[in-house]
Each structure stands twice: as structure tokens, then as C-alpha cells.
């Protein structure tokens with residue numbers, strides 16, 4: 001047991017030493033692979049961040065896209081207030097705000113501004129109805145949610161902009177589809193790059209590999225340094241792309257804020273941790289998969 | 302122990318390289334395998350190293366049955382044999398020491414053991430003083446001795462040398478054979494493939510003659526002439 005542990009430690013040290021050595025032996029190729037890989041992750045990251053910002057903006061717009069619910073005149077105030085419990089039971093309902101008709105009247109007055117005097121006389125005999133303002137969790141369920149609300153006894157009318165929901169949804173879908181396609185494409189490119197780097201390292205060391213096989217090194221023992229190499233390259237690419245992303249994001253958001261102050265962007269710090277974890281993880285996974293598959297093919301002798 | 306029984310080997314392209322070879326080499330023996338070019342000698346070596354599998358018949362070496370061996374067991378079979386080739390197959394960018402140490406590392410030996418064992422085998426082949434040199438700085442004979450040190454370092458049961466003197470002049474060839482004889486006297490089985498008649502004749506060893514994929518003679522001493530005659534008849 002002790003001897004096994006010692007052997008494992010010896011081997012691990014060997015794998016890492018050889019893996020690092022491979023990177024330096026094929027210095028230029030490793031550097032090129034790392035740069036391209038980092039660029040791929042950076043491009044993917046940038047687009048994801050754009051998509052993320054658009055997503056945040058859309059969410060903001062979504063929360064403004066309320067469903068106005070009006071309660072029948074015949075329902076007394078106490079009953080109208082109690083309807084909130086029923087509305088809450090609808091899964092897709094996010095926030096609910098009760099709007100008594102007095103408040104609605106004030107709002108209306110405010111909207112009219114200078115022309116408010118026109119309806120000022122109606123204050124005593126308020127023709128408006130009590131109601132609710134409701135926001136949804138998922139705007140893709142707009143139609144269903146409105147129907148569920150309308151089905152509640154006492155609800156007289158709902159007014160909402162399904163067309164806006166549909167539009168927002170459409171934008172979201174397009175942005176997501178482009179992100180997905182880009183991630184898939186650049187992921188494939190990245191895998192290809194790692195595979196090629198490892199293939200080159202394998203080719204460069206084919207004599208050594210042949211001799212190792214001849215003297216009875218196991219396939220997994222021969223493979224490991226190359227897997228370590230690919231993984232290290234992937235990891236470093238992830239780290240490099242993170243810092244590149246930092247500068248690109250800062251640069252672009254500074255320009256945006258200076259140019260168009262109405263656009264609000266999420267500050268880098270808000271997602272820096274997650275971003276770092278994601279890009280290094282992506283790098284490691286790409287490095288690992290790329291090298292394992294290449295070697296698997298190469299070692300079939 | 303090496304035990305080959307009724308082995309046929311037909312390559313994918315239809316070449317019948319071995320046509321019913323049977324031979325046994327006991328532990329501790331020294332044996333030459335001789336025969337003209339294309340007679341099937343290297344094919345036998347490749348079967349012993351499990352680089353090839355027999356088309357039919359049994360190849361048994363150090364307790365491993367090559368024909369039915371699982372892919373995963375092949376490395377462990379290979380650890381029991383040390384192979385030496387005509388073209389040395391050293392790694393040019395590694396020093397003599399590294400060339401030998403590297404194959405110990407390849408089977409997971411701890412560095413403590415490597416540091417003791419490598420100088421020992423380099424001394425055995427008479428090259429300890431050149432351990433920091435690179436292969437290109439050595440003569441052919443010296444390079445082949447490094448290859449032998451490498452074959453020896455993992456302490457195999459058998460050393461198999463395929464035309465080890467093919468690239469050496471007669472004096473170096475003789476030296477190399479004497480080295481292999483010394484290694485044999487220390488307890489390792491040695492099998493040497495060659496087609497050099499003069500060399501074989503200088504040693505009173507077992508000689509297995511192959512021609513056309515068959516064993517045509519198997520006896521002690523310089524036989525080569527008679528083998529040639531047998532094949533003519």
C-alpha cells in the first residue's frame with residue numbers, strides 16, 4: 001500500500017514533468033495553440049457577455065410589461081382584495097400589486113397633466129375599477145397566464161401587451177440561438193486545435209513512444225503526459241482569455257457609457273468569479289477531451 | 302522459457318512468413334537464430350515480443366501465451382524481454398544515461414532505484430565513463446552497447462537481439478557478441494538473430510537455422526555451412 005502510494009507519487013511527478021516539458025519542447029506550437037484557444041474562448045465569452053447583457057435588459061423590460069387586471073364593479077372592495085390569494089396561486093405570477101380605483105384615478109390625473117381638469121369632477125363618482133398589476137416569471141406563458149387570470153371569478157378584464165412579450169421572446173431566442181451556435185462552433189474549433197497540438201507532440205515523440213511500448217510501458221502511462229500537456233494548455237488558455245476578457249469588457253463598456261449613457265451594462269465585477277471559473281473549466285475540459293481523443297486514436301496499435 | 306509449437310504466420314498481404322516452426326529455448330540458454338534474408342527470423346522475434354500474433358500454433362514466452370494474450374497484458378510480457386535492433390533505436394536528444402534511465406521510468410520505477418541501476422548496467426556494458434554523452438557522439442559499437450544496457454536495465458529474463466551486429470565492423474561485432482555472452486553467463490537467456498556466418502562460427506553455441514519459414518537445422522556449434530547445404534539438397 002505504502003509502496004503503491006509512493007509509486008503513484010513518482011508517476012504523477014513524472015506525468016507533470018513530461019507534460020510541461022512537452023509544452024516547452026514544442027514551444028511555438030504550444031504557444032500558437034494556446035493563443036488561438038484563448039482567442040476562441042474570448043470570442044465565445046464576449047458574445048456570451050453581450051447575450052447576458054441583452055438578457056438582463058430584456059428581463060428589465062419584461063418586468064415593465066405588466067398585465068393590468070380589472071375587477072368587476074359588482075365585486076365589493078373586501079372581495080377584490082381577497083382575490084390576491086387566488087392570483088398568487090397561478091404558477092407564472094411573479095409580483096402582484098393591488099391598485100385601488102382611487103389610486104388609479106390619481107394616476108390617470110397625473111397622466112393627463114394640464115388637461116386633468118376635464119375629469120376632476122368625476123372624482124366623487126370614480127368610474128374606474130379596482131385592479132391588480134401583475135408581472136410574469138416567464139413571458140413565453142403570457143397567453144396561458146392571462147387566460148388563467150381571466151378565468152378567476154370576479155376578474156372583469158385584463159389588459160396586457162402580448163405583442164411586446166412575443167417580441168422580447170423572439171429577441172431572446174435569436175440571441176440564445178446565436179450564442180449556442182457560436183459556442184458549438186468555437187468549441188469544435190478549439191477541440192481541433194488541441195487535437196492538432198497533441199498530435200504534433202505525439203509525432204515529435206514517436207520514437208520515444210515506440211521505445212516505451214517496446215520495453216513494456218502501459219498505454220495509459222504513455223498517454224498521461226500528453227493528456228497533462230493538453231490540459232495545461234487548455235487551463236492556461238482559460239486564464240489568458242479571462243484577463244483578455246477583462247480588458248475587452250472594460251474597454252467596450254467604457255466606450256458605451258461615454259457614448260450612450262442610456263445603455264446600462266452589468267459591471268464586470270458582478271460576474272468575474274463565475275466567468276473565471278467558467279472559462280478555465282471550459283479550457284480544461286477542451287484540453288482534456290481534445291488530447292484524450294487524439295491519443296486514443298494514435299495508440300491503437 | 303520460450304516455446305514455439307507448430308507456428309504459422311501469414312501476413313495480411315498473403316505472404317507466408319512462417320510455415321510450421323517449432324523450437325524451445327530453455328532459461329539461461331544462449332542461442333543463435335540464423336538464416337538468409339527473408340527467411341522469417343524477424344517474424345519470430347515480433348511474435349515473441351507480441352507485436353504480431355501467430356496465424357496458428359502456439360507461441361509461449363516466460364509464461365505468456367502470445368496467441369491468446371489480452372491487449373492489456375502485452376506490456377507485462379514485454380517487461381520480461383529486452384529487445385535489441387540492428388539500428389540501435391536510441392533517442393538522439395537524450396544522453397546515454399537518459400536513454401537508459403528513461404525506460405526504467407517508463408515502467409514506473411522509483412528514481413531511487415533508477416539512480417542505482419543505470420550506472421550498474423552502463424558499467425556492465427563498459428560505458429559508464431560516457432554516460433553524459435549523446436548517441437551521435439558515440440561509435441556504432443558503443444551505441445549498440447547502450448541499446449544492450451537499455452534492454453537489460455529492467456532486468457528481463459530474455460535478451461533478444463535482431464541482427465545486432467548488422468551495422469558494425471567484424472572487430473566490434475565480436476566484442477558485442479562477447480558482451481552478450483557475458484550477460485548470458487550472468488543468468489539472462491540470450492537469443493541472437495544474425496546471418497553472419499563467421500561470427501556464429503567463433504562461438505560454440507546452439508544454432509537454429511531457419512529457411513523459407515521453417516527450422517531446417519538445430520544443433521550445437523558452427524553449423525552454417527551444413528545448413529546451406531541442407532537447403533540446397
Ligand SMILES: Nc1ncnc2c1ncn2[C@@H]1O[C@H](COP(=O)(O)OP(=O)(O)O)[C@@H](O)[C@H]1O
Pocket residue numbers: 312313314316317318336337338339340341342343344345
Ligand atoms: N509486415 C509485413 N507484411 C507483409 N510481409 C512481410 C512483413 N514483414 C515481413 N514480411 C515478409 O515475410 C517474410 C519474412 O520476413 P522477415 O521475418 O522479416 O525475414 P528476415 O528477418 O529473416 O529477413 C519475407 O518474405 C518478408 O518480405
Ligand SMILES: [Mg+2]
Pocket residue numbers: 342343344463
Ligand atoms: Mg530481419
